[in-house]
Protein backbone atom coordinates (compact mmCIF):
# COMPACT_ATOMS: atom_id res chain seq x y z
CA UNK A 30 0.00 0.00 0.00
CA UNK A 31 1.32 3.41 -0.82
CA UNK A 32 -0.56 5.87 1.34
CA UNK A 33 2.07 7.17 3.73
CA UNK A 34 0.10 10.33 4.56
CA UNK A 35 -3.68 10.25 5.03
CA UNK A 36 -5.63 12.86 3.07
CA UNK A 37 -9.25 13.54 4.03
CA UNK A 38 -11.99 14.76 1.69
CA UNK A 39 -11.90 18.26 3.28
CA UNK A 40 -8.11 18.36 2.71
CA UNK A 41 -8.61 17.39 -0.93
CA UNK A 42 -11.44 19.90 -1.29
CA UNK A 43 -9.20 22.72 -0.08
CA UNK A 44 -6.69 21.92 -2.81
CA UNK A 45 -9.33 21.34 -5.46
CA UNK A 46 -10.87 24.73 -4.71
CA UNK A 47 -7.47 26.40 -4.89
CA UNK A 48 -6.86 24.85 -8.33
CA UNK A 49 -10.36 25.59 -9.61
CA UNK A 50 -11.17 21.90 -10.11
CA UNK A 51 -14.67 21.92 -8.58
CA UNK A 52 -16.37 19.82 -5.91
CA UNK A 53 -14.72 16.59 -4.76
CA UNK A 54 -16.97 13.60 -5.55
CA UNK A 55 -14.57 10.75 -4.66
CA UNK A 56 -11.17 10.21 -3.08
CA UNK A 57 -9.50 6.82 -2.95
CA UNK A 58 -5.98 5.81 -1.89
CA UNK A 59 -3.95 3.98 -4.55
CA UNK A 60 -2.37 0.73 -3.44
CA UNK A 61 0.45 0.65 -6.03
CA UNK A 62 3.70 2.61 -5.94
CA UNK A 63 6.53 2.59 -3.47
CA UNK A 64 7.70 6.15 -3.11
CA UNK A 65 4.84 8.64 -2.74
CA UNK A 66 1.31 8.90 -1.38
CA UNK A 67 -1.13 8.67 -4.30
CA UNK A 68 -4.91 9.09 -4.42
CA UNK A 69 -7.43 8.88 -7.24
CA UNK A 70 -9.42 12.11 -6.97
CA UNK A 71 -12.68 12.78 -8.80
CA UNK A 72 -14.24 16.21 -8.91
CA UNK A 73 -17.12 17.74 -10.82
CA UNK A 74 -14.51 18.71 -13.44
CA UNK A 75 -12.80 15.37 -14.05
CA UNK A 76 -10.60 12.57 -12.79
CA UNK A 77 -7.17 13.27 -11.34
CA UNK A 78 -4.32 11.73 -9.42
CA UNK A 79 -3.30 13.55 -6.24
CA UNK A 80 0.30 12.90 -5.18
CA UNK A 81 1.94 13.88 -1.91
CA UNK A 82 5.69 13.67 -2.30
CA UNK A 83 7.37 11.79 0.52
CA UNK A 84 10.98 12.16 -0.67
CA UNK A 85 11.27 15.06 -3.11
CA UNK A 86 11.02 18.61 -1.76
CA UNK A 87 9.40 21.77 -3.19
CA UNK A 88 12.61 22.94 -4.83
CA UNK A 89 13.21 19.62 -6.63
CA UNK A 90 9.74 19.22 -8.11
CA UNK A 91 9.32 21.99 -10.73
CA UNK A 92 11.68 20.27 -13.21
CA UNK A 93 9.59 17.07 -13.27
CA UNK A 94 6.19 18.74 -13.22
CA UNK A 95 7.11 21.40 -15.80
CA UNK A 96 8.50 18.65 -18.05
CA UNK A 97 5.22 16.72 -17.81
CA UNK A 98 3.28 19.89 -18.56
CA UNK A 99 5.53 20.74 -21.52
CA UNK A 100 5.10 17.24 -22.97
CA UNK A 101 1.34 17.16 -22.34
CA UNK A 102 1.01 20.49 -24.14
CA UNK A 103 3.04 19.17 -27.08
CA UNK A 104 0.77 16.23 -27.79
CA UNK A 105 2.57 13.57 -25.74
CA UNK A 106 0.37 11.25 -23.71
CA UNK A 107 1.47 12.11 -20.15
CA UNK A 108 -0.40 13.35 -17.05
CA UNK A 109 -0.89 17.12 -17.13
CA UNK A 110 -0.12 18.84 -13.76
CA UNK A 111 -2.75 21.39 -12.78
CA UNK A 112 -1.60 24.94 -11.92
CA UNK A 113 -2.89 27.26 -9.22
CA UNK A 114 -3.90 30.85 -9.97
CA UNK A 115 -0.21 31.88 -10.00
CA UNK A 116 0.73 29.15 -12.47
CA UNK A 117 2.60 27.08 -9.85
CA UNK A 118 2.44 23.30 -10.30
CA UNK A 119 3.83 22.38 -6.86
CA UNK A 120 1.27 22.81 -4.07
CA UNK A 121 1.20 22.02 -0.34
CA UNK A 122 -1.13 19.59 1.43
CA UNK A 123 -0.85 17.98 4.87
CA UNK A 124 2.58 19.52 5.25
CA UNK A 125 3.92 17.82 2.11
CA UNK A 126 4.58 19.08 -1.40
CA UNK A 127 1.69 17.94 -3.62
CA UNK A 128 0.56 17.84 -7.25
CA UNK A 129 -2.70 17.10 -9.04
CA UNK A 130 -2.33 15.59 -12.51
CA UNK A 131 -4.81 14.29 -15.07
CA UNK A 132 -5.69 10.63 -14.64
CA UNK A 133 -4.68 8.31 -17.48
CA UNK A 134 -7.10 5.68 -18.71
CA UNK A 135 -6.33 1.97 -18.86
CA UNK A 136 -3.84 -0.18 -17.03
CA UNK A 137 -0.23 -1.26 -17.20
CA UNK A 138 0.61 -4.29 -19.33
CA UNK A 139 3.02 -6.33 -17.26
CA UNK A 140 3.52 -8.96 -19.98
CA UNK A 141 4.05 -6.75 -23.04
CA UNK A 142 3.85 -8.27 -26.51
CA UNK A 143 5.07 -7.08 -29.91
CA UNK A 144 2.07 -4.72 -30.34
CA UNK A 145 2.81 -3.01 -27.00
CA UNK A 146 6.47 -2.55 -27.92
CA UNK A 147 5.49 -1.05 -31.29
CA UNK A 148 3.30 1.50 -29.49
CA UNK A 149 6.03 2.21 -26.99
CA UNK A 150 8.58 2.81 -29.77
CA UNK A 151 6.31 5.29 -31.58
CA UNK A 152 5.34 7.23 -28.44
CA UNK A 153 8.84 7.23 -26.93
CA UNK A 154 10.22 8.77 -30.13
CA UNK A 155 7.43 11.39 -30.11
CA UNK A 156 8.31 12.19 -26.51
CA UNK A 157 12.00 12.59 -27.41
CA UNK A 158 11.12 14.97 -30.24
CA UNK A 159 8.76 16.99 -28.03
CA UNK A 160 11.24 17.29 -25.14
CA UNK A 161 13.71 19.14 -27.41
CA UNK A 162 12.03 22.50 -26.76
CA UNK A 163 11.96 22.07 -22.96
CA UNK A 164 13.87 24.93 -21.35
CA UNK A 165 14.70 23.67 -17.81
CA UNK A 166 17.84 21.63 -17.25
CA UNK A 167 18.59 18.99 -14.66
CA UNK A 168 21.01 16.15 -15.25
CA UNK A 169 19.94 12.55 -14.76
CA UNK A 170 20.54 12.34 -11.00
CA UNK A 171 21.07 8.58 -11.32
CA UNK A 172 23.70 8.99 -14.04
CA UNK A 173 27.48 8.52 -14.13
CA UNK A 174 28.22 11.14 -11.46
CA UNK A 175 25.99 9.25 -9.00
CA UNK A 176 27.50 5.88 -9.85
CA UNK A 177 31.06 6.35 -8.57
CA UNK A 178 30.19 7.51 -5.01
CA UNK A 179 27.40 4.95 -4.80
CA UNK A 180 29.68 2.09 -5.85
CA UNK A 181 32.08 3.30 -3.12
CA UNK A 182 29.22 3.23 -0.60
CA UNK A 183 27.88 -0.18 -1.58
CA UNK A 184 31.17 -2.04 -2.12
CA UNK A 185 32.17 -2.45 1.57
CA UNK A 186 28.68 -3.75 2.34
CA UNK A 187 28.97 -6.34 -0.44
CA UNK A 188 32.43 -7.35 0.75
CA UNK A 189 31.20 -7.66 4.33
CA UNK A 190 28.48 -9.98 3.02
CA UNK A 191 31.10 -12.10 1.22
CA UNK A 192 29.92 -10.93 -2.22
CA UNK A 193 33.42 -10.34 -3.57
CA UNK A 194 32.60 -11.40 -7.14
CA UNK A 195 29.74 -8.96 -7.19
CA UNK A 196 31.94 -6.14 -5.87
CA UNK A 197 34.57 -6.93 -8.52
CA UNK A 198 32.01 -6.90 -11.31
CA UNK A 199 30.63 -3.60 -10.07
CA UNK A 200 34.12 -2.03 -10.15
CA UNK A 201 34.97 -3.49 -13.55
CA UNK A 202 31.74 -2.37 -15.13
CA UNK A 203 32.01 1.12 -13.66
CA UNK A 204 35.54 1.44 -15.11
CA UNK A 205 34.38 0.29 -18.56
CA UNK A 206 31.37 2.62 -18.56
CA UNK A 207 33.43 5.59 -17.35
CA UNK A 208 35.77 5.07 -20.30
CA UNK A 209 32.86 4.72 -22.70
CA UNK A 210 31.30 7.98 -21.41
CA UNK A 211 34.64 9.77 -21.89
CA UNK A 212 34.72 8.90 -25.62
CA UNK A 213 34.03 11.37 -28.42
CA UNK A 214 31.19 9.11 -29.58
CA UNK A 215 29.44 9.47 -26.21
CA UNK A 216 29.88 13.27 -26.33
CA UNK A 217 28.18 13.27 -29.75
CA UNK A 218 25.03 11.48 -28.56
CA UNK A 219 21.86 13.62 -28.91
CA UNK A 220 20.59 14.54 -25.46
CA UNK A 221 17.34 15.79 -24.00
CA UNK A 222 15.08 15.72 -20.95
CA UNK A 223 14.12 12.04 -20.83
CA UNK A 224 12.11 9.77 -18.55
CA UNK A 225 15.01 7.47 -17.47
CA UNK A 226 12.68 4.95 -15.70
CA UNK A 227 10.15 3.97 -18.34
CA UNK A 228 9.53 0.41 -17.18
CA UNK A 229 6.41 -1.52 -18.13
CA UNK A 230 4.72 -0.48 -14.86
CA UNK A 231 5.08 3.21 -15.77
CA UNK A 232 2.89 3.11 -18.90
CA UNK A 233 -0.84 2.52 -19.43
CA UNK A 234 -2.70 0.88 -22.31
CA UNK A 235 -6.32 0.78 -23.37
CA UNK A 236 -7.72 -1.84 -25.73
CA UNK A 237 -8.80 -0.33 -29.08
CA UNK A 238 -10.57 -2.26 -31.86
CA UNK A 239 -7.25 -2.68 -33.73
CA UNK A 240 -5.16 -3.66 -30.70
CA UNK A 241 -3.61 -2.06 -27.63
CA UNK A 242 -3.18 1.70 -27.61
CA UNK A 243 -0.72 3.38 -25.27
CA UNK A 244 -2.75 5.83 -23.20
CA UNK A 245 0.19 7.38 -21.41
CA UNK A 246 3.49 7.38 -19.53
CA UNK A 247 3.71 8.45 -15.89
CA UNK A 248 6.13 8.55 -12.91
CA UNK A 249 8.59 11.14 -14.23
CA UNK A 250 10.42 11.50 -10.90
CA UNK A 251 13.71 10.08 -12.19
CA UNK A 252 13.61 12.20 -15.37
CA UNK A 253 16.67 14.23 -16.32
CA UNK A 254 18.79 15.32 -19.22
CA UNK A 255 20.65 12.37 -20.67
CA UNK A 256 21.29 10.68 -24.02
CA UNK A 257 18.03 9.87 -25.78
CA UNK A 258 19.51 6.42 -26.39
CA UNK A 259 19.93 5.88 -22.65
CA UNK A 260 16.14 6.23 -22.35
CA UNK A 261 15.61 3.77 -25.20
CA UNK A 262 18.09 1.37 -23.56
CA UNK A 263 16.19 1.51 -20.23
CA UNK A 264 13.03 0.54 -22.12
CA UNK A 265 14.69 -2.28 -24.06
CA UNK A 266 16.12 -3.78 -20.86
CA UNK A 267 12.65 -3.96 -19.34
CA UNK A 268 10.11 -4.30 -22.18
CA UNK A 269 12.04 -6.59 -24.52
CA UNK A 270 13.31 -9.28 -22.18
CA UNK A 271 12.34 -12.60 -20.77
CA UNK A 272 11.89 -11.59 -17.11
CA UNK A 273 13.10 -14.92 -15.74
CA UNK A 274 16.49 -14.82 -17.50
CA UNK A 275 17.00 -11.22 -18.66
CA UNK A 276 17.62 -12.49 -22.22
CA UNK A 277 16.51 -10.16 -25.01
CA UNK A 278 13.44 -11.17 -26.97
CA UNK A 279 14.36 -10.51 -30.62
CA UNK A 280 10.83 -9.85 -31.86
CA UNK A 281 9.99 -7.31 -29.16
CA UNK A 282 13.39 -5.67 -29.62
CA UNK A 283 12.79 -5.34 -33.38
CA UNK A 284 9.30 -3.98 -32.73
CA UNK A 285 10.44 -1.31 -30.27
CA UNK A 286 13.50 -0.14 -32.22
CA UNK A 287 11.91 -0.22 -35.69
CA UNK A 288 8.87 1.78 -34.52
CA UNK A 289 11.04 4.29 -32.68
CA UNK A 290 13.02 4.66 -35.90
CA UNK A 291 9.83 5.39 -37.90
CA UNK A 292 9.32 8.61 -35.91
CA UNK A 293 12.87 9.56 -35.00
CA UNK A 294 15.57 7.83 -37.06
CA UNK A 295 18.67 6.89 -35.09
CA UNK A 296 21.91 8.50 -36.25
CA UNK A 297 25.08 6.43 -36.78
CA UNK A 298 26.63 7.19 -33.39
CA UNK A 299 23.40 6.32 -31.58
CA UNK A 300 23.21 2.97 -33.31
CA UNK A 301 26.89 2.31 -32.63
CA UNK A 302 26.61 3.10 -28.90
CA UNK A 303 23.26 1.49 -28.16
CA UNK A 304 24.81 -1.87 -27.10
CA UNK A 305 27.05 0.03 -24.65
CA UNK A 306 24.09 2.03 -23.37
CA UNK A 307 22.22 -1.21 -22.73
CA UNK A 308 25.07 -2.01 -20.35
CA UNK A 309 24.84 1.48 -18.83
CA UNK A 310 21.08 1.20 -18.32
CA UNK A 311 21.40 -2.26 -16.76
CA UNK A 312 24.19 -1.03 -14.49
CA UNK A 313 22.14 1.99 -13.35
CA UNK A 314 19.30 -0.20 -12.05
CA UNK A 315 21.57 -2.89 -10.67
CA UNK A 316 23.33 -0.21 -8.64
CA UNK A 317 20.18 1.58 -7.45
CA UNK A 318 18.66 -1.74 -6.43
CA UNK A 319 21.83 -2.70 -4.53
CA UNK A 320 21.74 0.69 -2.85
CA UNK A 321 18.06 0.36 -1.88
CA UNK A 322 18.67 -3.20 -0.71
CA UNK A 323 21.70 -2.54 1.46
CA UNK A 324 20.85 1.01 2.57
CA UNK A 325 17.04 1.09 2.87
CA UNK A 326 15.61 4.54 3.62
CA UNK A 327 12.76 5.17 6.02
CA UNK A 328 9.28 5.82 4.57
CA UNK A 329 10.23 4.71 1.09
CA UNK A 330 10.93 1.55 -0.86
CA UNK A 331 8.59 -0.69 1.07
CA UNK A 332 9.80 -3.76 -0.75
CA UNK A 333 13.15 -3.24 -2.46
CA UNK A 334 13.42 -4.71 -5.96
CA UNK A 335 15.72 -7.69 -6.46
CA UNK A 336 19.21 -6.54 -7.53
CA UNK A 337 20.06 -10.01 -8.91
CA UNK A 338 17.72 -9.42 -11.84
CA UNK A 339 19.84 -6.54 -13.10
CA UNK A 340 23.10 -8.26 -12.23
CA UNK A 341 22.04 -11.01 -14.66
CA UNK A 342 21.23 -8.39 -17.29
CA UNK A 343 24.59 -6.65 -16.81
CA UNK A 344 26.39 -9.97 -17.32
CA UNK A 345 24.35 -10.76 -20.43
CA UNK A 346 24.79 -7.34 -22.06
CA UNK A 347 28.56 -7.48 -21.46
CA UNK A 348 28.73 -10.83 -23.21
CA UNK A 349 26.41 -9.97 -26.08
CA UNK A 350 27.72 -6.66 -27.45
CA UNK A 351 28.35 -7.92 -31.00
CA UNK A 352 25.18 -10.00 -31.29
CA UNK A 353 23.08 -7.11 -29.99
CA UNK A 354 24.74 -4.68 -32.41
CA UNK A 355 23.87 -6.96 -35.33
CA UNK A 356 20.28 -7.36 -34.22
CA UNK A 357 19.86 -3.59 -33.74
CA UNK A 358 21.31 -2.85 -37.17
CA UNK A 359 18.79 -5.28 -38.70
CA UNK A 360 15.89 -3.69 -36.79
CA UNK A 361 16.88 -0.21 -37.93
CA UNK A 362 17.37 -1.40 -41.52
CA UNK A 363 13.74 -2.61 -41.58
CA UNK A 364 12.70 1.03 -41.62
CA UNK A 365 15.58 2.60 -43.59
Ligand SMILES: Nc1ncnc2c1ncn2[C@@H]1O[C@H](COP(=O)(O)OP(=O)(O)O)[C@@H](O)[C@H]1O
Nearest residue numbers: 059061062063064065078108131132133247248
Ligand atom coordinates in the same frame (compact mmCIF):
# COMPACT_ATOMS: atom_id res chain seq x y z
N1 LIG B 1 -1.63 9.92 -13.94
C1 LIG B 1 -2.03 8.70 -13.55
N2 LIG B 1 -3.16 8.15 -14.09
C2 LIG B 1 -3.61 6.95 -13.69
N3 LIG B 1 -3.01 6.22 -12.74
C3 LIG B 1 -1.90 6.70 -12.16
C4 LIG B 1 -1.34 7.95 -12.54
N4 LIG B 1 -0.23 8.17 -11.78
C5 LIG B 1 -0.11 7.11 -10.98
N5 LIG B 1 -1.10 6.22 -11.20
C6 LIG B 1 -1.35 4.95 -10.49
O1 LIG B 1 -0.70 5.03 -9.25
C7 LIG B 1 0.20 3.94 -9.08
C8 LIG B 1 1.41 4.42 -8.30
O2 LIG B 1 2.09 5.43 -9.04
P1 LIG B 1 3.67 5.53 -9.06
O3 LIG B 1 4.01 6.77 -9.79
O4 LIG B 1 4.27 4.26 -9.55
O5 LIG B 1 3.96 5.69 -7.51
P2 LIG B 1 5.36 5.85 -6.76
O6 LIG B 1 5.95 7.15 -7.21
O7 LIG B 1 4.97 5.86 -5.32
O8 LIG B 1 6.22 4.66 -7.14
C9 LIG B 1 0.52 3.48 -10.49
O9 LIG B 1 0.84 2.14 -10.54
C10 LIG B 1 -0.77 3.76 -11.22
O10 LIG B 1 -1.67 2.68 -11.05
Ligand SMILES: N[C@@H](CCOP(=O)(O)O)C(=O)O
Nearest residue numbers: 063064226228248314318334
Ligand atom coordinates in the same frame (compact mmCIF):
# COMPACT_ATOMS: atom_id res chain seq x y z
N1 LIG C 1 12.03 1.02 -12.01
C1 LIG C 1 13.00 0.94 -10.93
C2 LIG C 1 12.49 1.41 -9.61
C3 LIG C 1 11.75 2.74 -9.63
O1 LIG C 1 10.53 2.56 -8.99
P1 LIG C 1 9.19 3.26 -9.53
O2 LIG C 1 8.06 2.51 -8.87
O3 LIG C 1 9.30 4.69 -9.06
O4 LIG C 1 9.18 3.13 -11.04
C4 LIG C 1 13.47 -0.52 -10.76
O5 LIG C 1 12.79 -1.41 -11.26
O6 LIG C 1 14.50 -0.73 -10.12
